[in-house]
Amino acid sequence: MKEDDVLLREAAEEGALVGPPGMGELHSTGTSASANGFGFSSVLETEGMKADPTDVRINNRIAIFNILFPHGALSRAQVSRRIGLSRASVSEVVASMIDEHILTENGRSTESVPGRRGKRGTQIEIDTNYWNIISLDLSQEFVIQGVVSNLAGQILARAEISIASPKDVDVDIVVELCRKVISKAPGKIFGIGIAVPGVVDSTGTVIDSRNLDWNNVPLASIIQETFNLPCTVDNDANCALLAERFFGDGEPNLIFIQISMGIGAGVLINGSIVSGTNNAAGEIGHTIIDDDDTPCVCGKHGCLEASLCVPALRARFGDLSAGDTDGRSDILRDAGEKLGKALSMSVSLLDVTDIAIYGPADIVNDTLIDRASEVVNERTMSVVQPRPVRVRRCEFGDNIVMQGETTCVLQHVLRAI
Numbered sequence: 001m002k003e004d005d006v007l008l009r010e011a012a013e014e015g016a017l018v019g020p021p022g023m024g025e026l027h028s029t030g031t032s033a034s035a036n037g038f039g040f041s042s043v044l045e046t047e048g049m050k051a052d053p054t055d056v057r058i059n060n061r062i063a064i065f066n067i068l069f070p071h072g073a074l075s076r077a078q079v080s081r082r083i084g085l086s087r088a089s090v091s092e093v094v095a096s097m098i099d100e101h102i103l104t105e106n107g108r109s110t111e112s113v114p115g116r117r118g119k120r121g122t123q124i125e126i127d128t129n130y131w132n133i134i135s136l137d138l139s140q141e142f143v144i145q146g147v148v149s150n151l152a153g154q155i156l157a158r159a160e161i162s163i164a165s166p167k168d169v170d171v172d173i174v175v176e177l178c179r180k181v182i183s184k185a186p187g188k189i190f191g192i193g194i195a196v197p198g199v200v201d202s203t204g205t206v207i208d209s210r211n212l213d214w215n216n217v218p219l220a221s222i223i224q225e226t227f228n229l230p231c232t233v234d235n236d237a238n239c240a241l242l243a244e245r246f247f248g249d250g251e252p253n254l255i256f257i258q259i260s261m262g263i264g265a266g267v268l269i270n271g272s273i274v275s276g277t278n279n280a281a282g283e284i285g286h287t288i289i290d291d292d293d294t295p296c297v298c299g300k301h302g303c304l305e306a307s308l309c310v311p312a313l314r315a316r317f318g319d320l321s322a323g324d325t326d327g328r329s330d331i332l333r334d335a336g337e338k339l340g341k342a343l344s345m346s347v348s349l350l351d352v353t354d355i356a357i358y359g360p361a362d363i364v365n366d367t368l369i370d371r372a373s374e375v376v377n378e379r380t381m382s383v384v385q386p387r388p389v390r391v392r393r394c395e396f397g398d399n400i401v402m403q404g405e406t407t408c409v410l411q412h413v414l415r416a417i
């Protein structure tokens with residue numbers, strides 16, 4: 001701790017902890033992705049509405065950032081055409097974002113188009129050399145992890161702290177991990193994001209996390225005050241959903257299921273995360289699917305989580321005799337069937353055709369996926385559903401939650417500065 005304190009103080013003295021321009025004007029201490037309802041494709045949703053000039057400025061900045069994120073390179077004229085903003089406005093916004101080291105000119109020019117007049121334009125892209133983002137993941141069973149990323153989401157460094165149980169995670173250990181990760185950042189810190197398994201409100205307060213045993217913990221404000229940096233706290237499944245959408249194979253209409261200590265889900269509709277009345281959209285784990293008697297930690301019987309979470313399935317594997325592969329397959333087919341039943345109504349209700357399932361390979365494998373796919377498609381195929389619903393394993397590695405959290409930090413800070 002002491003060594004980290006020294007590193008932190010040194011970093012602060014060198015200016016590494018000074019937040020992005022305009023940080024002092026932050027009004028909100030944290031914003032969950034779900035509460036924002038943001039989507040990279042929905043940034044112009046205020047078009048046509050009466051918006052104050054600040055909203056217009058923020059929307060233009062985010063629209064330009066999003067069209068370049070993570071690895072795009074376009075001329076100002078191309079940006080102007082793609083987002084329908086005048087050349088003059090694009091040039092003005094880009095100039096300010098270059099001054100803030102959010103965008104940069106890459107020294108290359110766009111190809112001239114035969115038959116089209118006009119000089120070739122210099123390409124702009126995300127500046128990956130100046131700002132760093134700190135992303136933490138509190139959703140693992142025996143470790144809490146953090147990474148340093150650049151503005152394109154590329155991971156530059158990582159740190160972790162081992163824990164005996166998720167219930168050992170408290171605010172002090174999260175602050176300690178933040179310090180560790182910040183000390184490894186080569187650039188200035190753009191913002192901090194923390195992914196939490198549970199319900200998070202629009203201020204970054206963790207309303208309820210059964211895994212961590214937290215209730216009403218104002219994590220975003222604590223971290224923001226401790227480090228004098230913008231902080232966003234978000235649901236872990238929503239973070240993973242965003243990673244699958246923007247760094248993986250996800251479609252704009254996507255249901256993401258995370259099978260881990262519990263069952264989490266995130267829903268993306270037309271590029272925007274669905275949040276719901278209580279920021280709890282996707283909390284499907286404690287929905288009763290079958291009339292079975294499996295007791296659940298919530299007090300009910302037959303919840304999806306009680307029979308489908310990793311500890312429950314592994315406990316059933318443990319009851320089998322050694323080498324009983326048929327028994328194992330039966331358990332996984334049963335789990336796939338339950339999941340398929342649980343998802344069918346949502347698929348029809350929302351017209352979603354892409355379902356990504358994330359979890360350990362001994363559970364989320366072809367046996368479970370194939371049965372879930374059969375059940376979903378048997379129950380939902382119709383004339384208005386011309387192609388089968390794609391039910392697939394999410395192939396992302398262990399960094400999925402942290403990479404998704406990086407996109408939450410970007411949206412949070414770009415809206416705040």
Ligand SMILES: [Zn+2]
Nearest residue numbers: 286296298303
């Ligand atoms: Zn339950």
